[in-house]
Each structure stands twice: as structure tokens, then as C-alpha cells.
Amino acid sequence: MPIALENVSYTYAPGTPWEHVALSEVTVRIEDGDFLGIVGPTGSGKSTLVQHMNGLLFPSDGRVVVDGDEVGSDRKALRDLRRKVGMVFQYPEHQLFEETVWADIAFGPKNLDLDEEEIARRVRWASESVGLPEDILERSPFELSGGQMRRVAIAGVLAMQGSVLILDEPTSGLDPRGRASLVEQLRALNQAGMTMVMVSHSMEDMALLVNRIVVLSEGRVALAGTKREVFTQLEALETLSLDVPRVTQVMLRLRGEGVPVPLDVMTVNEGIDALAAALRGEKDHASQ
Amino acid sequence: MLRNSVTIGQYLPGNSLVHRLDPRTKILGVLGYVVILFLIRDFAGYGMMAVITVLTAAVARLPLKMLVRGLRPVLFIIVLTVTLNAVMTPGELLWSVGPFGVTREGLFQAAIMACRLLLLIITTSMLTLTTAPIDLTDGLEYLMGPFRRIGVPAHELAMMMTIALRFIPTLLDEAERIMKAQMARGADFQSGGFIQRAKNMVPLLVPLFVSAFRRADDLALAMEARCYRGGEGRSRFKILKLGPSDLAAGLVMITGFFAALVV
Known part of the structure; x- marks a missing residue:
């Protein structure tokens, strides 16, 4: 189910003193199975952009096409769209409301009018996908830790079993271990065929997860391409005051010291390999 | 919005x-x-x-x-x-x-x-x-000053108004965000009869109340950490x-x- 945003512009509160252009002429295309990352400074329009993907906002100008159909205000079509495109907002744990974790995760499937058995199956699947232990399901979501609440909220969206999942800053505020396991679980979901879109400030998460990146700046697409293409455009990223992954920074410093390492290194393992290759090369050179 | x-x-x-x-x-x-x-x-x-x-x-x-x-x-x-x-x-x-x-x-x-x-x-x-809301409540506090003698808590009332005004936009934004999040999970806030619609508000109201209380706690703590203890002897900026x-x-x-x- 490809999602295409074509020349999308969005203005908040048009015609009032608070008028604010959040997006201008943004074109983004998401293919099936993609893992798209969206980065940009605060206020660059990332959250506004992703809300167009499941019809929570409609473009002031331009159009959004999902699976060949233009997103409009038809209520039935919108329901269908929101069921196919799941959306995890920033701090999703703030949307929990049910008495038990089970009931909260089941809220979405229940709105789809599924039978009890299917709902139970989906709640189990969703809570396993985010690593929630079985005994938590009967507890109140309000007595859990922040990290567990986050998982419950994400499971609540997963239980809709859409084919696309949008996540706005899913790892912010988690401790390092919680972050690492969530990243793993998101990767697994994507490998199982789910199309993913992630907004994040964390370049490390981007390096580990996504394959393509769109960089937004003041509501416009500043850079776009594969993760390697984007993370090697260091000057452009610097002018937008965005970082590159730490491993890439290390490679950059090594380059500066005269060690011949490649720059398109994103993860720790790639970094180790690149460094080993470079050191081996140097040794060969020395022994000649 | x-x-x-x-x-x-x-x-x-x-x-x-x-x-x-x-x-x-x-x-x-x-x-x-x-x-x-x-x-x-x-x-x-x-x-x-x-x-x-x-x-x-x-x-x-x-x-x-x-x-x-x-x-x-x-x-x-x-x-x-x-x-x-x-x-x-x-x-x-x-x-x-x-x-x-x-x-x-x-x-x-x-x-x-x-x-x-x-x-x-x-x-x-x-x-x-x-x-500006702050000026407004400042003015009210001054004007209510003379009534303090007969037990009107002028400063407290003004502070309550300041805080209420300050949090109206915050809570509206929050309500909108929660509404969208629940809509993304298939919640419907628009259709149905009166009772059904009231019931449908639960997924919005519970998180909104929880967050309002959390904000109130945080704010009280932040104020106490800066030694706020009411109007007595408080100087003005x-x-x-x-x-x-x-x-x-x-x-x-x-x-x-x-x-x-x-x-």
C-alpha cells in the first residue's frame, strides 16, 4: 500500500494572526516494506507531515494518495485508511485510559467490530510484538513504569494490524535498555513486512532502523535519499544543525587523522569492520 | 486547531x-x-x-x-x-x-x-x-486588595486565575492530540446518539484528567521548589x-x- 504525498502544503489557522505555514510543497513517496525516517530540527513540520499519512490532517494544497486513492473527507474511506495506517503519537502512554492493559490494547480491535476470539488473538500478538510479559495484561496501565506504558500504547496501535505503522519519536525518554529492545522489535516488525515511518531526533535509531531518510527544514524537504546518501552530506546536515551517527563521526575524525576509512559507516559493527580493514591495510603497507 | x-x-x-x-x-x-x-x-x-x-x-x-x-x-x-x-x-x-x-x-x-x-x-x-492574561490577573489582584480585610483571598484567587488562563491552550492542545490518537485507533467522536457520544468521550476524558492532574502536581512541585508560599510578603516584578x-x-x-x- 504505497503512500504518496504530492506537493503537500499545510497552513495552521489560515486567515488569523496565528497563521503559520507548517509544510510547503513536500513530496514524499513510501513504498511497501519501506522503513522511512523523517528528521529535522524542532518545528520543521515532521509531526504535521506524518499526520497527513492517515488523514488526521488534510493538505491545504497538494494531495495525498494512498494505495491509488486520494485521501478525502469521506468518513468511511477515512475509517478504512486509519485502520490500515497505524499511528503512534509522541508520548503515546498519555493516551491510555482503560482499567486493564488488556482492555486498552483491545480498544482498537473492538472498534473494528471483530469477534472476541480475533480480538484476543490480536491482543496477544501485539503484546508479544512489543515484549510485554503475559502477567501484565490484567493490571492497570497506570501502575506500570513509563517504558512499559509506552509499550502498551504501541501495542494498542499494533493491534489494529494495519499494513503501515507511523511512529513519532517512539524512543524518546526511554532508558538505554528499553530503547535498544524497542528498536529491535520495530526492526522485526519491518522485516515481517510492515511498512514503517519513523520521526526521530536520534540519528543512532535512524542508522539502525531506516533505509531511506527525508530531512525537513522549515517545512520543506531539505535532503532526501537512502540513509547512506543523506548521512554522507555532512556540510548540508551541519547547516541544518543536525548530527550524524556517532560511528560516522568517529570515522570522520579518523579520516582527519589520515586513517583511510570510508565515511558511509552507520552502525558499530560496520565501524569495527571498516576500522579492521583500514588497520590491516596500514600493516600491509608497513611490512612492504 | x-x-x-x-x-x-x-x-x-x-x-x-x-x-x-x-x-x-x-x-x-x-x-x-x-x-x-x-x-x-x-x-x-x-x-x-x-x-x-x-x-x-x-x-x-x-x-x-x-x-x-x-x-x-x-x-x-x-x-x-x-x-x-x-x-x-x-x-x-x-x-x-x-x-x-x-x-x-x-x-x-x-x-x-x-x-x-x-x-x-x-x-x-x-x-x-x-x-495579557498576567496583566489582567495582576489588575484584579490590586482591585480585590481592599476586600482582603473581609477575608477575600485576593492573591490566591488571582493566582488561580493566572494558572487557569495559562493552561487553557495547553489543555486544548493536549485534548486535540489525545483525540487524534484515539481516532487513529478507530474511536468515533462524531456519530451516535447523545448517550453513545458521551460514552465515546471516555477515551478522551480519562487521559485528559490524568494529564491535568500530573501537570498540577508538577506545577505545585516547581512552585514549592522556588519557595512559593502564597501572597504574604511577596514582592512584585x-x-x-x-x-x-x-x-x-x-x-x-x-x-x-x-x-x-x-x-
Whole structure:
């Protein structure tokens, strides 16, 4: 189910003193199975952009096409769209409301009018996908830790079993271990065929997860391409005051010291390999 | 956005003469205005009051659209009051539909009420449009000061208002976000009968209350961490001072009110 945003512009509160252009002429295309990352400074329009993907906002100008159909205000079509495109907002744990974790995760499937058995199956699947232990399901979501609440909220969206999942800053505020396991679980979901879109400030998460990146700046697409293409455009990223992954920074410093390492290194393992290759090369050179 | 549909209590930053007036002058002015509005009962008087309102709006450079938009949420109340007054007042019958009859006195009464309500709402919204919430509550605290002797907790009331005003936009934004999040999970806030719709609000209201209490806790902690302990002995960053323009504005207002009373 490809999602295409074509020349999308969005203005908040048009015609009032608070008028604010959040997006201008943004074109983004998401293919099936993609893992798209969206980065940009605060206020660059990332959250506004992703809300167009499941019809929570409609473009002031331009159009959004999902699976060949233009997103409009038809209520039935919108329901269908929101069921196919799941959306995890920033701090999703703030949307929990049910008495038990089970009931909260089941809220979405229940709105789809599924039978009890299917709902139970989906709640189990969703809570396993985010690593929630079985005994938590009967507890109140309000007595859990922040990290567990986050998982419950994400499971609540997963239980809709859409084919696309949008996540706005899913790892912010988690401790390092919680972050690492969530990243793993998101990767697994994507490998199982789910199309993913992630907004994040964390370049490390981007390096580990996504394959393509769109960089937004003041509501416009500043850079776009594969993760390697984007993370090697260091000057452009610097002018937008965005970082590159730490491993890439290390490679950059090594380059500066005269060690011949490649720059398109994103993860720790790639970094180790690149460094080993470079050191081996140097040794060969020395022994000649 | 949700917050843009709520204009009551909104502040429109500016630097006009009206914006720069002392909040106390503006509060007393509006208070006087409202009293006069209920004292007069003839259209020439209301015309005079309307002139005051329009002139003030012009000096404050408030766009007419803003003022009219502020009327939208109370339109229903105005229509209801006018209809009830027209139908319920006994007197000389003009025309009737079934058991309901419109009387001459009723029409007069309805027109009076409409004028009062329209001017009342427009003028009071002008007070909040031209006065920053902080200035407004500061002014109120000063004005309530004399009543402290008879046990009115002036500072506490002002602080409560400040906090309430400060959190209106925050909570509206929060409500909008939670609403969207639940809509993304298939929640429906628009269809169904009254009871169904009330039930559908639970997924919005529970998280909203939880977050309001969390915010209240955080705020209380932050205030206590900075040694807040109420109004006793508290110094001020901003001291209100009446200036020549306040005197002028006061004179203009009193003349206007007097004119409205006598015409």
C-alpha cells in the first residue's frame, strides 16, 4: 500500500494572526516494506507531515494518495485508511485510559467490530510484538513504569494490524535498555513486512532502523535519499544543525587523522569492520 | 486547531493605546460599561454605547472579524434569549402561531436584550483581547486588595486565575492530540446518539484528567521548589502605575457613560 504525498502544503489557522505555514510543497513517496525516517530540527513540520499519512490532517494544497486513492473527507474511506495506517503519537502512554492493559490494547480491535476470539488473538500478538510479559495484561496501565506504558500504547496501535505503522519519536525518554529492545522489535516488525515511518531526533535509531531518510527544514524537504546518501552530506546536515551517527563521526575524525576509512559507516559493527580493514591495510603497507 | 476555535479569553498582542493602558483602568472601564448597559433601556443609549465600543476597537486596532468570531459560540444563547423574550412577554398581540404569540412589548424587550448581550460580549472580549492574561490577573489582584480585610483571598484567587488562563491552550492542545490518537485507533467522536457520544468521550476524558492532574502536581512541585508560599510578603516584578493616558481614558469613558445615560 504505497503512500504518496504530492506537493503537500499545510497552513495552521489560515486567515488569523496565528497563521503559520507548517509544510510547503513536500513530496514524499513510501513504498511497501519501506522503513522511512523523517528528521529535522524542532518545528520543521515532521509531526504535521506524518499526520497527513492517515488523514488526521488534510493538505491545504497538494494531495495525498494512498494505495491509488486520494485521501478525502469521506468518513468511511477515512475509517478504512486509519485502520490500515497505524499511528503512534509522541508520548503515546498519555493516551491510555482503560482499567486493564488488556482492555486498552483491545480498544482498537473492538472498534473494528471483530469477534472476541480475533480480538484476543490480536491482543496477544501485539503484546508479544512489543515484549510485554503475559502477567501484565490484567493490571492497570497506570501502575506500570513509563517504558512499559509506552509499550502498551504501541501495542494498542499494533493491534489494529494495519499494513503501515507511523511512529513519532517512539524512543524518546526511554532508558538505554528499553530503547535498544524497542528498536529491535520495530526492526522485526519491518522485516515481517510492515511498512514503517519513523520521526526521530536520534540519528543512532535512524542508522539502525531506516533505509531511506527525508530531512525537513522549515517545512520543506531539505535532503532526501537512502540513509547512506543523506548521512554522507555532512556540510548540508551541519547547516541544518543536525548530527550524524556517532560511528560516522568517529570515522570522520579518523579520516582527519589520515586513517583511510570510508565515511558511509552507520552502525558499530560496520565501524569495527571498516576500522579492521583500514588497520590491516596500514600493516600491509608497513611490512612492504 | 482546536484552540483557534475558542476566542473567549484570547489575547491578541499589540502595542496600541488601549493595549498599553493600565489593566485596572480597563477592568473598571468594562465594569462601568456593563453596569450602564443594564441601567439604560432606550436605543439612543445603546447607540452611544456602541459608539464607545467601536471607537475603542478602532483605537486598539482590533480586526472586526475577530470580534464577530468571538460571538459565534454564544450565538445560540443570544437567539434563545431573544426568542424567549419575544414570545413570553405579555402585552399587545402582534401575530401568533398556535399557543405562541409575539407581542409589541415582547419585541421591544427582545431588541433590548439583544443589544445588551451583543455589546456585553463584544466589549468584555475586547478586555481580554487587549490585555495579557498576567496583566489582567495582576489588575484584579490590586482591585480585590481592599476586600482582603473581609477575608477575600485576593492573591490566591488571582493566582488561580493566572494558572487557569495559562493552561487553557495547553489543555486544548493536549485534548486535540489525545483525540487524534484515539481516532487513529478507530474511536468515533462524531456519530451516535447523545448517550453513545458521551460514552465515546471516555477515551478522551480519562487521559485528559490524568494529564491535568500530573501537570498540577508538577506545577505545585516547581512552585514549592522556588519557595512559593502564597501572597504574604511577596514582592512584585511588575508594579502597576497609572499614567496620564489612564486619566484621559477614564475621563473619556465617564463622559461616554454619562452621555449614554442622558440621551
